[in-house]
Amino acid sequence: MSDLAALWAASGLAGLDAGAAIMIGVGLLLLYLAIRKEFEPLLLVPIGFGGILANIPGADLALTAFESSLHGGDAALRAQLAEQLGLPADATGKALSTAFESAGVALQASLEGLAQDAGYSHGVLYQFYRVTIASGVGPLVIFMGVGAMTDFGPLLANPRTLLLGAAAQFGIFATLLGAVALSSAGVFDFTLQDAAAIGIIGGADGPTAIYVSSILAPDLLGAIAVAAYSYMALVPLIQPPIMRALTTRAEREIVMVQLRPVGQLERILFPLLLLVLVALLLPGAAPLLGMFCFGNLMRECGVVERLSAAAQNALINITTIFLGLSVGSKLVAGKFLEFETLGILALGVVAFAIGTAAGVLIAKLMNRLSKTPINPLIGAAGVSAVPMAARVCNRVGLEANPHNFLLMHAMGPNVAGVIGSAVAAGIMITLLGG
Amino acid sequence: MSDLAALWAASGLAGLDAGAAIMIGVGLLLLYLAIRKEFEPLLLVPIGFGGILANIPGADLALTAFESSLHGGDAALRAQLAEQLGLPADATGKALSTAFESAGVALQASLEGLAQDAGYSHGVLYQFYRVTIASGVGPLVIFMGVGAMTDFGPLLANPRTLLLGAAAQFGIFATLLGAVALSSAGVFDFTLQDAAAIGIIGGADGPTAIYVSSILAPDLLGAIAVAAYSYMALVPLIQPPIMRALTTRAEREIVMVQLRPVGQLERILFPLLLLVLVALLLPGAAPLLGMFCFGNLMRECGVVERLSAAAQNALINITTIFLGLSVGSKLVAGKFLEFETLGILALGVVAFAIGTAAGVLIAKLMNRLSKTPINPLIGAAGVSAVPMAARVCNRVGLEANPHNFLLMHAMGPNVAGVIGSAVAAGIMITLLGG
Amino acid sequence: MSDLAALWAASGLAGLDAGAAIMIGVGLLLLYLAIRKEFEPLLLVPIGFGGILANIPGADLALTAFESSLHGGDAALRAQLAEQLGLPADATGKALSTAFESAGVALQASLEGLAQDAGYSHGVLYQFYRVTIASGVGPLVIFMGVGAMTDFGPLLANPRTLLLGAAAQFGIFATLLGAVALSSAGVFDFTLQDAAAIGIIGGADGPTAIYVSSILAPDLLGAIAVAAYSYMALVPLIQPPIMRALTTRAEREIVMVQLRPVGQLERILFPLLLLVLVALLLPGAAPLLGMFCFGNLMRECGVVERLSAAAQNALINITTIFLGLSVGSKLVAGKFLEFETLGILALGVVAFAIGTAAGVLIAKLMNRLSKTPINPLIGAAGVSAVPMAARVCNRVGLEANPHNFLLMHAMGPNVAGVIGSAVAAGIMITLLGG
Amino acid sequence: MEESLLQEGLDLMLFGMLTVVLFLALLVLATSALSAAVRRFAPPAPAPIAAPRSDAAAATDPSPAVVAAITAAIVRHRHATARRKEGP
């Protein structure tokens, strides 16, 4: 009979609390959005599934050995852990967790060792998290693959569009300020680091958002990644009203000059130029932009097709699977079902809207100052969300003039937006990280 | 001349003992079976080769730095290690090993550090083992890939066949009892954990067997994995006599109802349904079945083809290479050339036989109770060994009726057997693990 | 304003010293050679790019947390680190580094932990280095892939060519002696380990050179890998003059006997034979030749096509990317811009030349002793540099006799050279490693 | 230990087998309910069970000779890409 009792005690139903149930529901909702609504499915399918796995009561897939041991009923072990942390033997699990997080690396390792000695082990999702996100490697490898998939041709043909990519980053910084203002007003309790990580949602770049929040605000990573990918998927709904509101029909009808052809040498030299500028001026952006330029150089140099193909296929796909599951491992009730998450979701959509507006307005300004016409719609592509935002520009443009194809013109600001948010990320990590 | 002496002392011939020579022979035998007899070559080629590499005298490829240092002649280091382990300075290597295994994580790390300081390093096969098996990650990634390759259509068209997959797991538990009985009788010396890991051979599922024994009985892992894959390859020899003995010709001639088509929505919802049931009732099975369902969802959802292809190709192939070599690293003389290994091999084949018989008999029972005809041969497919067992059913069925194709009907119990043994694995890990 | 000051302090321009600037130039030069001159681009593109990334001032991508912390200005942390290392609180960064390198594993881990507690983290290139090179795994995986790409047919058809592969390794040992002689003469300051690692450049095998120097001379790894790959690319320039100087036109015109067909069974048994010989006689070569034989067995056995394809494509390409970046991480000014590097470059080209000459001369000798004709040009292919050296033989042979195709005949010594340098590597690691 | 090893093994067998059967029986019920619900509320377009999605694409059915030629080309292509162009 003891077996039956043990099985029941270990079963999910016995351990299920409201938080875990809600989070499993959130995971299913993300899967629904990803599969049925095609919301960025490459990331949201693994994230949603990882979120469900992380919340299975009793399985502890997203926990370290130490965290698992706090769920277990071993009083002697607990007293031992508490003693090492300088707490009384009857300290709550919450108190032990908090003390653990502020402990040093050596003490943490020692506590994990004690938990492992007692038979607890690291959950598999935690192991994925440690290797792909805590190390910082996962988003960088994705970024390398994105670089290997990126065509800088349209940008090189019209380098002015880099300014549109810069303008759209205003969404990031305005949102940062908004988060800080809401905290100052006492609505939320975000630190400056939290605010920066939330702002980066406005960069509309998944790996950048994951990278920044893994450094500045790991506790918010789940909510930030979900918001970033969800809003990237919602770009076709969020952007068009703003684009229409800020432009006249005449502006939307502007036909742009045919892009000149770009040769291979320019394509090879551009990632190196960008790398050197980053190296000299913004080393904080070097991990992200360095890997991005490396991927792009492999693509364009024409002599390492094997490596470029690996970066664009096997490597990025494998990394995406584990990165998604790892992000999902952060969707645990204690960290996601907080009032702050609502703030993150609200601020995220504001960030997208401001970025879109800034891009369009600067494009209008450039149109005044320059004699080469720019259709202001392509400013909206500066938020990145490659290539969705560029397609939205194209579609809104076609509404105004059915013969005016803006897609290629919008690809310039679109990839410029990737560079822009990586630059913004580098600045924030330099000033707030460490 | 000292060079010559050093080379000779380091050479394999100087260090070769009978155990290593026999194990190299065992490795060559596995390669012969894999290549010439096509015994599950995807696993047995790496396992056999890894077994040879692990037994090269003096190369210490499968050993940690600490284990390597015990082979070295450094008396001062040895005294230091013995002192930390609380043993006298002249303790034997065996005594040091035993003390090391029962030491805590912190002390083990400290001893490994001392050995590394003295110039010893972890062997490459040990490193593969630590990353793919000790972490538990390798079998889970394989299981994800298997999920991405699994077609649940036949099972969904005829869900009753899940019961056949359940019935065949009787082989697992009967073998467990047999192993325990032999231990009680004093023939072998298996613990309950060992018995459970041996029983899982009857699950006819390689990754499940490796996963369970890596947790419950790491010392037996080599023998268990070799038995599991060898008997999976022998399914065409083991099963038909049992199938024929337990059925009449009339039963073998039964023609089954054509399977109904299964739509995509059912295919998408099934892995989610299974996941939720596992989450609520059997969290111990969550790692295995969670990854399996994740792979299957990627396959069926239709929006992440890139990831599904990666899981089915690059990722599973790469993991298989390293998993096989890691299993091979456990084929060292000291652990494999034991009387227990004979017991494992004998019990393994019994497990297959009992599982086959149980599947066939329950299919006959279902045939009595239900009016929809079931050909009892397909019960044998419930052991899994996908898709070999289903092909065997088809072949034995064609002997009786050359126009009766059972393949698709047998795929239902076949994949049900995968679920069934993962469930059994979860129960055993919950009750006996940790 | 403090932000502006912080950004400037963190910027590359503020931190740029001459060494870093020169090394960035070296990285760009390597990229130029790789892309424009097609110098082994698969390795030199990642190595060159990694070299640039490693030298970005302030980004610390190639440093551990401890090393990064020495660049930071935290005096309290520094005093703490110095105290643990038994140094005065005002010790220089150089002194701390030196003390760290000679500290034990446990103390190093503790110091890294302190640096991480203070907010420093391991750079991404350092993480790649630790996983692919420090562990020894990267070169071995590449070697497995090379094995899976290697056709031993020509070698099996004419096994005598193995002796040419042996002869060409004289380049390795002569260079070792040269390096030692220069050190004895006081020109350089190479240890015996350094000399061996430099000599291995003459093996003309990238992964072997990286593997050996990662064990015997990690500080020289960057220069050695760059020299090895550069000279492999320069084989078409280095070898022909030597080949022409040492042979008469009549010798170069020798037509060789058509190679016999080689069956699958021989192809399967050869890697096993080689493995057994290595196991018995030279376990020090077991990691390299074991993985090489494993790859070749997967290729030839015909039953694991999936695994062979993975080893030849996804796995080797992914590993090449990270291995190249990791080698690049060793191209930091402090270690590369030394007078020793010039010595390595000079000795490397000598090694190639001696190896080429030895191969040709032994082929001439064999031609005297045997009645089956051997074109002495194919002796030059014994240095390996697969398949470039074989192509060079073919080209030089065609100059003498436009109808004499030596390519297939040269493939025998070419792959024999791979075995030969792995054997030499094993000897050196056995005698000098640990 | 209050129970003998054999008793423990017997317990484990009984509970284990029972749990496996109950779990899979529950899965039969749940799957049947799921299928019924799906077929009621979202009837799928009929598609033969043995045909994976990709076969639909293959329905244009090129002649075996063409398939053979194509396969050869693919093999050759793969082989070519797998070749060791430069010795890594």
Place this chain on the structure above:
Amino acid sequence: MEESLLQEGLDLMLFGMLTVVLFLALLVLATSALSAAVRRFAPPAPAPIAAPRSDAAAATDPSPAVVAAITAAIVRHRHATARRKEGP
């Protein structure tokens, strides 16, 4: 903390946005200079911007039917290779 959180946020916004704009403006200048230099000293052979290198290979332009057949064959081939031949 001498500054309020809000003040810090405002500073960060101003400096951050300014740096982004300046960096990308510098990149505009550098890129334009680069392009000018390349087109002056190493004029590229003209190639339409929208055409990636691989399209050149596609210029033989097989008929849609042939492409469909080939695609089907590739899919079938991939499917076949992806199949679980032996249960790993």
Place this chain on the structure above:
Amino acid sequence: MEESLLQEGLDLMLFGMLTVVLFLALLVLATSALSAAVRRFAPPAPAPIAAPRSDAAAATDPSPAVVAAITAAIVRHRHATARRKEGP
């Protein structure tokens, strides 16, 4: 150190080179014996040395035009699959 560095280097060269030559000479003998045994006890079906297994499949030998079309299709297919459909 009883020997000078130079003496050690010389020793290492002599022993190293000798070992390499002896090992590969032994391999020549063993390989020759292996080949003789295989050809005696299991004579292989003759196959030209330069033809890897896959070329057998290519023996149906489609015309260059067909191969070109197929290659284009494969390249296009690969390119298409490599494209960044959704921005990961």
